[in-house]
Amino acid sequence: xxxxxxxxxxxxxxxxxxxxxxxxxxxTSKKEKEKERLKNIEIxxxxxxxxxxxxxxxxxSLTCKRCGELAFPVNGTQSNYYCESCGNRFxxxxxxxx
Numbered sequence: 001x002x003x004x005x006x007x008x009x010x011x012x013x014x015x016x017x018x019x020x021x022x023x024x025x026x027x028t029s030k031k032e033k034e035k036e037r038l039k040n041i042e043i044x045x046x047x048x049x050x051x052x053x054x055x056x057x058x059x060x061s062l063t064c065k066r067c068g069e070l071a072f073p074v075n076g077t078q079s080n081y082y083c084e085s086c087g088n089r090f091x092x093x094x095x096x097x098x
Contacts, residue, residue, distance in 0.1 A: 060095045064088050073097045 057072045064071040064083035071083040073095035082089050 057097070060097070062092055065090060 058070070061070045061072050062081055063069070064086060066088040067083060067086040069083055069085035071081040071088065071090070074080040074082050074089075075097050077097070079091050079094045080089065081092055081095075
């Protein structure tokens with residue numbers, strides 16, 4: 001009789017341990033999914049911020065005097081521009097990226 005109770009007790013602990021393990025697995029999975037969702041939101045926000053910044057720079061860009069391509073305003077300056085095509089740097093009209 002004691003052996004039977006012992007076996008039942010072991011089985012019940014195994015079942016209970018499995019239930020706890022599955023619950024932790026499901027809970028962790030939900031937490032990880034939430035982290036992934038928040039990470040994707042942050043990535044999307046950063047992408048939108050960069051696109052907006054690019055549109056603003058495009059709006060205030062000038063034509064490079066050396067190669068004729070677009071030269072973008074340089075952040076942190078009042079009137080400096082940089083041409084990504086030829087590397088030319090020049091000063092011209094003021095821009096709002098200071």
